Amino acid sequence: MERKKLKRWQIGQLVASVLIFVLIAFISSRLYFRIDLTEDKRFTINPSTEETIKKLEDVVFFKVYLEGDLPSDFVELKRAVLDLLNGFRAIAPMKIEFDFVNPSEDPDPGNRRLVYEDLMRKGMRPYTIRTETKDGVVQKYVFPSLTVSYRERQIHVNLFSNNSDNPNIPIEQSINEAKERLEYTVLNAIKNVTVLTPKSVAFLEGWGGLERIETYDAAVSLSEMYEVGYLDLQEQVFSLVDTIQGPIFDAIIIAKPYQKISDKNKYIIDQYIMHGGKVLWLLDYIDVNMDSLSNSRTTTAMPLGRELNLDDMLFKYGVRINPNIIQDLQAAPIPVNTALAGAEPQFNPVPWVYFPVIIPSGNTPITRLVGKIRLEFPSTIDTIGTGTKIDKTIILTTSEYSRAVSTPSLVDLNIINQRPNPNAFKAYPLPVAVLLEGEFESLFKNRIVDEIAKNPIFRYREISKPTSMIVVSDGDIIKNYYSRLDQNKVPYPLGADKWFKDIYYNGNREFVLNAVNYLIGDYDLMKLRGRKLKLRLLDRGKVVKEQANWKIINVVFPPAIVIILGLLFSYFRHRKYTRA
Structure with a gap:
């Protein structure tokens, strides 16, 4: 009887254990x-x-x-x-x-x-x-x-x-970057598919400067989050502000204008800002012809600010872009023929002090975890007092081994043959990008006739709603290069070097996207995009060398453990019952 009870108890224990295991498996499959x-x-x-x-x-x-x-x-x-x-x-x-x-x-x-x-x-x-x-x-x-x-x-x-x-990019790196961006990518997709009226961004054009193909990568990247378009104001008063609903676009980008912006167009942009519109200013204040360097090895850097007609506008908002050109020892390379005269040309990368490489400090949400940024012929920016309270934050600076040179000045390619004197460059980091936030005073305050100022159709404002803008002293920060294939232009990714395919400045795209996200208020996307995962790769040489050993271990070791445990169990059981 005792044996039967013991056997029933053992069977009951076994059934209960199986049921508990099945229940745990079922619950774990339902719960995550x-x-x-x-x-x-x-x-x-x-x-x-x-x-x-x-x-x-x-x-x-x-x-x-x-x-x-x-x-x-x-x-x-x-x-x-x-x-x-x-x-x-x-x-x-x-x-x-x-x-x-x-x-x-x-x-x-x-x-x-x-x-x-x-x-x-x-x-x-x-x-x-x-x-x-x-x-x-x-x-x-x-x-x-x-x-x-x-x-x-x-x-x-x-x-x-x-x-x-x-x-040139290993598949492991592409996979890791995709995993880094995964939550950001999926969250952004959820936002886009669930929002009926997506936010919008417009590139303003009509003043020369960058071609659409040169902002292609930025436009495509932004289009993953927003509706993106190009707009020529053509001095149409209501191009940016609707008479009833206010700003038509959530943000506008003014990328490297080269010709004069008329007072009428400035008024349109000004009133867009007064109604709470956000602006990303990407401005070249110096004109340098790089093609001249390939022919004569010298060219002249000429100030461009007055021709743009933006000095008074930026001054009113709290910044001044100076008519100078920055040289920085922390610089991107350009190809230079280092062969002797008469020999076959041999081009090697040589740092070009006029192309600073910015390493963002990460002290602001816009620059947090942003990679290296390549600039071309930037100028310094000063912040100045304003009639209203404006918070001014410097968000990008050059390295401490940089200096500003007044223009007009000679740009000589032969500078690469001279050993730079660090003491001549040892100044302090120079600001090249500024974030402005607050209530801005209109450039046209006390300049508009009453017929317009008091007409409700025009919705004229002298003080803005709380808003923000970012000013960068280099329009090329957003420029992607392109190649020609037959009659077609094929854009490079933003940040890809024009001459060296293995050099990539991922900070250019990251900065532009972060800047627009910040202006529009999509702070969560910025945080997710800045996520970095450590890429822990296997040593492929070691894998090839030792894979046979590890295969043997994986095949032999587990059954060996089971056999040893079985023998030990049998030994101790035999020993126990022999004594009994």
């Missing part, structure tokens, strides 16, 4: 939780993201195109996406749904091609993987992309940045 012990908190969702997820009114559905036979690097990216979406679903279980699909699932090559073409038409960029086999080179397409749907709206998102197809 995690403890983030990583140094960079890569698995912790930002509070602002969490708040956005909680406020969702309806279901957001994600279709992720990372499924199937993926390379190991993309498996990591898929795992990161799955982890993030699971985290979102834990916050709002009824509002987040997702599905992972394989765009290469169809065995028929023709059907697969149709699927690829459809995805590419929607703006999703494939990553091409080329593998050499005995039959030749095989191409495989992976789409690191997703589609976000909300009610009747749908948008398509690329997880890789615009420069990820650069062959």
Whole structure:
């Protein structure tokens, strides 16, 4: 009897253990939780993201195109996406749904091609993987992309940045950058798909300066968050301010004007600011012809400020861009022929003091975790007193080994052959970008006739609503270079060097995006974009050298442990019952 009871008790214990295990497995499959012990908190969702997820009114559905036979690097990216979406679903279980699909699932090559073409038409960029086999080179397409749907709206998102197809960038780096940007990318997509009236940004044009192809990358990057367009004011009074609703655009960008801005257009911009509009001023106050250097090795830096007709306007708002040119020992290189006379040309990178490389301090939200920024012929900026209280914050400065040279002045390429004297440059960091916040006084105060000032149609204001603007003394900070392919212009990513393909200044794009985010008030996007993850790569040489040993260990060691434990258990059991 005792044995039967003991046996029933043991069976009951076994059944109870199995039931408990099944119950725990079921609960764990329904509940999602995690403890983030990583140094960079890569698995912790930002509070602002969490708040956005909680406020969702309806279901957001994600279709992720990372499924199937993926390379190991993309498996990591898929795992990161799955982890993030699971985290979102834990916050709002009824509002987040997702599905992972394989765009290469169809065995028929023709059907697969149709699927690829459809995805590419929607703006999703494939990553091409080329593998050499005995039959030749095989191409495989992976789409690191997703589609976000909300009610009747749908948008398509690329997880890789615009420069990820650069062959000089390792796939590991592209994957890591995608993981760094992942929460930012997905949150931005959620905001775009759930907001009925997206915020808008306009590039003002009509005064020469940068071509549209030269602001292409910035415009495309901004279009992932806002509606972006180009506008020529043409002295139309209501170009920027609606007579009823106020500013038509949430922010405007004035990028490197080269010709005079008329007083009428200044009035339009001024009243846009008075009604709370935000402005990103990217201005060149010095004109230098780089083409002359390639021919004669010398050119002249000429002041351009008076021709732009903006001095009085900027002065009124609290800044002055000086008619000088900065030289900095912390500089970007240009290609210089270092071969002897008569020999075959040999171009090598040589630092060019007129192209400062700015390393942002990170003391402001705009520059936090922003990478290196490349400038071209910038000038210094002074802050000055104003009739109203304006908070002025210097957000970008040169290195401490820099100096300002008055213009007109000679720009001589032969300066690269001279060893620079650090003592001649040892001044102090020079300001090149300033943030202005507050209530601005109109440039046209006491200058407008009563017929306009008192006419409600014009909505004239002498003191602005609380607003902000950013002034940068270099219009090229937003410029991307481009190459020519037949008759077409192909833009480079913003920050890619014109001459050296392995040099990339990612801070240019980051700064422009952060500046616009800050002006418009999208502070949560800035924080997420600045997220950095440490790239912990395996030593590939060591992997190849020791992979056989580790395979043997992984195959032999686990069963060996089980066998040893079984023998020990059998030994002690035998010993116990032998004594008994």
